[in-house]
Amino acid sequence: MKRLVIVGAGTGGLMVANxxxxxxxxxxxxxxxxxTLLGDKDEYIYQPGFLYVAFDLMRPAQLIRPIRELxxxxxxxxxxRAVRIDPEGKVVERAGGEALRYDYLxxxxxxxxxxxxxxxxxxxxxxxxxxxxxxxxxxxxRRFAGGRVVLTVGVPHKCPVAPLEFTMMFDEWARxxxxxxxxxxxxxxxxxxxxxxxxxxxxxxxxxxxRGVRVETFFNMESVEPDQKVVHSxxxxxxxxxxxxxIPPHRGDELGALSGLAEAGNWxxxxxxxxxxxxxxxxxxxxxxxxxxxxxxxxxAHFEAEVLADNLVGLLAEGSPPAYLYSGRAFCFIxxxxxxxxxxxxxxxxxxxxxQPTNAVxxxxxxxxxxxxxxxxxxx
Amino acid sequence: MADNIMVIDARGSFCPGPLMELIRAIKSAEIGQVIAxxxxxxxxxxxxxxxxxxAGQEFIGVEAHGEYDEITVRKVR
Numbered sequence: 001m002k003r004l005v006i007v008g009a010g011t012g013g014l015m016v017a018n019x020x021x022x023x024x025x026x027x028x029x030x031x032x033x034x035x036t037l038l039g040d041k042d043e044y045i046y047q048p049g050f051l052y053v054a055f056d057l058m059r060p061a062q063l064i065r066p067i068r069e070l071x072x073x074x075x076x077x078x079x080x081r082a083v084r085i086d087p088e089g090k091v092v093e094r095a096g097g098e099a100l101r102y103d104y105l106x107x108x109x110x111x112x113x114x115x116x117x118x119x120x121x122x123x124x125x126x127x128x129x130x131x132x133x134x135x136x137x138x139x140x141x142r143r144f145a146g147g148r149v150v151l152t153v154g155v156p157h158k159c160p161v162a163p164l165e166f167t168m169m170f171d172e173w174a175r176x177x178x179x180x181x182x183x184x185x186x187x188x189x190x191x192x193x194x195x196x197x198x199x200x201x202x203x204x205x206x207x208x209x210x211r212g213v214r215v216e217t218f219f220n221m222e223s224v225e226p227d228q229k230v231v232h233s234x235x236x237x238x239x240x241x242x243x244x245x246x247i248p249p250h251r252g253d254e255l256g257a258l259s260g261l262a263e264a265g266n267w268x269x270x271x272x273x274x275x276x277x278x279x280x281x282x283x284x285x286x287x288x289x290x291x292x293x294x295x296x297x298x299x300x301a302h303f304e305a306e307v308l309a310d311n312l313v314g315l316l317a318e319g320s321p322p323a324y325l326y327s328g329r330a331f332c333f334i335x336x337x338x339x340x341x342x343x344x345x346x347x348x349x350x351x352x353x354x355x356q357p358t359n360a361v362x363x364x365x366x367x368x369x370x371x372x373x374x375x376x377x378x379x380x
Numbered sequence: 381m382a383d384n385i386m387v388i389d390a391r392g393s394f395c396p397g398p399l400m401e402l403i404r405a406i407k408s409a410e411i412g413q414v415i416a417x418x419x420x421x422x423x424x425x426x427x428x429x430x431x432x433x434x435a436g437q438e439f440i441g442v443e444a445h446g447e448y449d450e451i452t453v454r455k456v457r
Contacts, residue, residue: 117407156404160395192430196397198423218434220403235434249407264408272392293393293401328392348392 002033002316005092005102007082007255009039009067011376012287012301013108018378019309021072024317028074033316035074036100038092040081042067046372047158048298050134051165051335054141055173058369060131070376082109085259087280104282104315106308107268109253111158111288111296117249118154120224124231125246128166129158140243141173146182147242152221152231154249155190156265158288158296161344163187163247164195164204165335170245171211172337185212186239188219200334200344203354207336221246250296252289267291272348273325275308284308294348295330302375303329309378333365341365386413391420391448398424398451399431406437406455413455414440420448428453 004020006013017037027033044067052058071077078100084093085107091099113129115122126137149170153163167187174180187194187208193201194208194215208215222234230240256262261277263269269278270290277283286308287301294300304326311322328348334357335341341362344352355361374380388405390398398419405415417428425442428451432439440452 155400155407156396190403191397191399192427192434196400197395198421200395218431220435234436265404272389293388293390293396293398295395330395346394351394 001031002103003101004033004035004104004106004312004316005100006035006037006106006108007085007092008108008110008253008287008289009037009041009044009077010108010110010287010301011298012110012289012305013037013039013106014044014067014070014376015302015305015378016106016108016286016309016312017075018070018072018376019305020312020316021074022378023309023313025072025074027317034076036076036078037067037071038078038080038082038094038100039067040079042079044070044376045131046369047129049369050128050131051162051169052369053131053134054128054137054166055169055338056138056142057338060135062370063131065373070373072378082255083258085255085261085283087259087261087277087283090282102282104312105284106312107256107277107283107285107289108287108301109255109289111250111252113248114154114251115248118221118223118246120226121221121246121248124224124226124229125152125244125248127246127248128162129248137245144179144243146179148184148186148240149243149245150186150188150231150239150241151245151247152188152219153190153247154221156296157247157250159332160196160295160297161200161332161334163189164200166245167208167213168211168336169338171213172339176338180212184214186214186216186241188216188221188233188239190218190220192217197344197346197352199351199353250288256289263291265291272328274311274322275304275326276322284312294328295332297330297332299331300329303331333361333368335362335365384414385452386415387418388415389418390424391418393419393421397421399427402428402453403431406453409455411455411457414452415455416450416452418445418448418450425449425451
């Protein structure tokens with residue numbers, strides 16, 4: 001029997017498991033192939049929803065489903081934490097049971113917040129990158145009656161358009177509540193322009209100015225003084241705030257470091273087209289966990305999962321070498337307020353253009369937020 | 381010495397982009413580490429020295445390799 005083990009039951013891990021299990025349902029039923037998904041949580045959380053929770057536009061219950069309800073038939077789900085990978089012995093050791101043997105391994109372990117990297121951040125800032133953080137920010141916004149709101153961005157971070165979305169949504173949210181005139185909105189960014197993608201920055205700069213947002217570039221947050229309510233940058237700028245909303249820096253899961261397979265930041269060195277762990281043809285990586293110079297975003301995990309699943313089906317069923325290549329494809333909606341949105345679509349060779357925001361794209365995004373589950377199940 | 385250079389292949393990186401990749405690497409590197417960024421974004425050879433100057437890091441130079449540039453910076457603080 002050929003064994004596929006997938007570590008991580010987020011967007012990338014679930015999609016790979018479901019694509020492979022649907023394609024190879026016959027082989028799985030005959031006991032020729034097994035698909036095991038190992039996840040340390042038994043619920044899946046739709047993280048793009050956190051932004052809406054912060055503004056009271058979605059409820060937490062709309063974002064959470066039990067993982068067992070999202071699995072195609074034939075997948076064995078193991079609710080446990082991987083503690084070490086032994087690529088020579090081809091086993092994944094886990095905290096609560098017998099090690100899992102594999103012929104092919106997929107690492108979809110995601111990324112998490114690295115709050116410790118910025119002293120004072122966890123005490124002084126709010127964020128919408130965890131459900132708990134989004135709920136705390138929501139409560140703060142319910143009480144907010146005006147003042148200086150500062151948005152800061154750590155590096156690296158997932159969903160690179162979220163800083164713009166939060167700022168533009170906040171602007172309109174404050175206008176609707178009648179407190180925009182009492183509110184100064186400051187958008188900071190680590191680079192010398194309003195976004196890392198030149199075409200997005202070119203579009204965003206006048207959009208932010210038009211909304212009366214102050215833009216402070218070359219601002220890499222270095223520390224926060226919660227008592228003084230000041231955020232300092234490593235470029236030497238200090239900004240006082242009444243409400244600090246941070247996009248915290250991220251890091252990969254510690255499993256990579258514990259196994260001696262990850263580089264600094266716990267990112268797995270990954271081939272940009274074949275998605276194998278560098279130097280190994282039986283271990284693959286996707287989603288936030290890679291060291292690839294692409295967005296850490298659900299759409300990237302999705303497009304990578306399609307490529308990886310096709311290659312795994314060939315390897316598992318016929319032993320044929322990987323033929324499908326990942327092109328660097330990414331797609332991101334950008335909410336530009338409470339009623340309009342745009343999107344960007346790009347890959348390694350083609351930079352994005354930003355279409356005019358419309359109400360229709362906003363509703364497309366709202367619809368996607370509610371049908372994401374079909375995408376996860378690999379039926380869409 | 382060449383063995384100690386950390387190379388970041390940011391070719392094809394529109395988002396987060398070569399400079400963001402450099403900032404990510406520099407934050408976790410030791411002081412004294414030399415980092416070379418490979419970029420086919422023509423803006424990088426302007427953006428990276430500008431940021432290095434702002435952030436108090438040492439810009440070493442740019443080497444053109446046909447379709448891409450190799451931009452080198454040393455972490456000094």
